[in-house]
Amino acid sequence: MLALLCSCLFLAAGASDAWTGEDSAEPNSDSAEWIRDMYAKVTEIWQEVMQRRDDDGALHAACQVQPSATLDAAQPRVTGVVLFRQLAPRAKLDAFFALEGFPTQPNSSSRAIHVHQFGDLSQGCESTGPHYNPLGVPHPQHPGDFGNFAVRDGSLWKYRAGLAASLAGPHSIVGRAVVVHAGEDDLGRGGNQASVENGNAGRRLACCVVGVCGPGLWERQAREHSERKKRRRESECKAA
Numbered sequence: 001m002l003a004l005l006c007s008c009l010f011l012a013a014g015a016s017d018a019w020t021g022e023d024s025a026e027p028n029s030d031s032a033e034w035i036r037d038m039y040a041k042v043t044e045i046w047q048e049v050m051q052r053r054d055d056d057g058a059l060h061a062a063c064q065v066q067p068s069a070t071l072d073a074a075q076p077r078v079t080g081v082v083l084f085r086q087l088a089p090r091a092k093l094d095a096f097f098a099l100e101g102f103p104t105q106p107n108s109s110s111r112a113i114h115v116h117q118f119g120d121l122s123q124g125c126e127s128t129g130p131h132y133n134p135l136g137v138p139h140p141q142h143p144g145d146f147g148n149f150a151v152r153d154g155s156l157w158k159y160r161a162g163l164a165a166s167l168a169g170p171h172s173i174v175g176r177a178v179v180v181h182a183g184e185d186d187l188g189r190g191g192n193q194a195s196v197e198n199g200n201a202g203r204r205l206a207c208c209v210v211g212v213c214g215p216g217l218w219e220r221q222a223r224e225h226s227e228r229k230k231r232r233r234e235s236e237c238k239a240a
């Protein structure tokens with residue numbers, strides 16, 4: 001395929017140069033136009049092929065988590081990154097959550113993370129609105145109901161696969177907000193109205209707007225993730 005494209009490109013380029021050369025005879029205008037069209041098409045296909053070779057064909061997005069601007073001084077200042085990767089427009093979403101700044105006591109706790117409707121941080125995380133709910137369903141069936149995350153020693157580090165949210169199509173979460181809560185998500189079992197709207201997950205500690213990015217951040221995080229797992233296995237082996 002590439003070899004064929006190369007030779008087409010070479011031939012078309014050669015022909016095009018000949019036609020535009022100073023001392024070449026003026027060709028029949030129809031064939032000159034045909035060659036120019038051909039040259040443009042081959043160039044276009046070639047560029048597309050090269051672009052695909054530069055990335056993995058997946059959709060990527062990142063969200064740089066910052067403490068809510070409306071947070072009072074007593075609240076923890078959570079920062080970090082949430083990365084998304086979708087291998088094809090209809091595929092399930094993979095995500096990395098890497099956050100720090102939670103209180104270190106108690107040593108272990110659980111925090112809710114969701115996608116909220118608006119990418120509007122003008123009033124801190126409060127202006128991101130309710131859970132993103134394009135199908136009008138109860139919580140926790142919203143596409144961005146990522147559930148609870150274990151926090152250890154003030155940090156949260158998690159890879160999750162098979163998430164229902166999407167970076168493509170009419171229900172894309174790009175441009176919407178990821179919100180990190182102070183509390184745990186009751187997953188709709190709280191027995192009140194708020195439970196089926198937001199899981200009673202408590203105060204909005206930190207948030208960010210999901211934006212399209214290249215594959216580099218994901219690749220770096222994946223490398224760090226596997227090194228971390230390796231280190232953990234090694235320390236477990238030593239302890240055993």
Ligand SMILES: [Cu+2]
Nearest residue numbers: 113114179201
């Ligand atoms: Cu939320």
Ligand SMILES: [Zn+2]
Nearest residue numbers: 131139142145
């Ligand atoms: Zn929800």
